[in-house]
Amino acid sequence: MNRVTSTEYDSPVGPILLTFVDDALVRLHVAHDGLDIARAEIAQRLGVVPEPETSAGRGLVAQLDEYFDGARRTFDVALDWRFVRGFTRAALEATLQIPYGEVASYGEVSMMAGVPRAARAVGTACASTPFSIVVPVHRVVRADGSIGEYGGHPEVKQYLLSLEGDAVLGETLRASA
Template identity: 70%
Template sequence: MSTVTSTVYDGPFAPILLTFVDDALVHLDVAHDGIDLARAAIAQRLGVVPDPDPAPARDATVQLDEFFAGRRRVFEIPLDWRLVTGFTRSALEAVRRIPYGEVASYGEVAIMAGSPGAARAVGTACAMTPFSIVVPVHRVVRADGSIGEYGGHPEVKHFLLDLENEAADRLRTPA
């Protein structure tokens, strides 16, 4: 039987609820509407109330600290894809290939996922991701280069893109 746990990470823009099934991240929720609502939503989706336990999230919280400090480019957190099916998974797997500090359009991600013409479906996949930040959907932009709404929080998308651009610029600038 699987163990479902969760812990709260103090994110720079909102608390983040990390939920694990055994040792794999099943859901990362930037809890703009509060931790209680985030906990209730994931309990409903999984059909079980996660036990509060920070142990499975220790490595993930270290990696989030490193990312927000500009020292991590790729997350190495095991993912549990049970909440993702079909084209959504293909799209999110494609998003994982967008390099740190770069962006791709919804249409480009659709091509990367093997379904040219599915740009709107990529947008839906990005909006529905259970792995925000870890799967960098913030790197996906509109065809005209504008960033879009990012779940009603474009300021968070700006924050994440600026964070990556500043860290990438530091690496490109000779000391």
């Protein structure tokens, strides 16, 4: 029997519910509608109410703190892909290749995922990711460079892109000084 646990994280973009099956992240949910609703949704999907707090949760909380401080560029956490299938998984895995502080278009990601001209499917994959922030779908933009909706919260996407851009700029300025 798998152990299902969750940890709450108070982020600059809103409350986040981190849910793990054993020690693998199954969902990072920015709970715009509240943590209670996020808990109920994941309990329904998994068929079990998660237990509170885990060492894996505390580890990811520390990494998220570093990320939001501009000190972390990638995450070191096992991912449980049970809610992701087929091309959606390929698209999400392709977003992991987009460097910190940079962006790629939906079309570019579709090529990286091995299915050229599947830009709309990439958009659907990004919108349905169970691993927001950790799998950087916020780095995927429209072909014209505009950022898009980001699940109805473009302000969150703009915040994440600005956070990364500012960290890269600060590093560049320090290196040239």
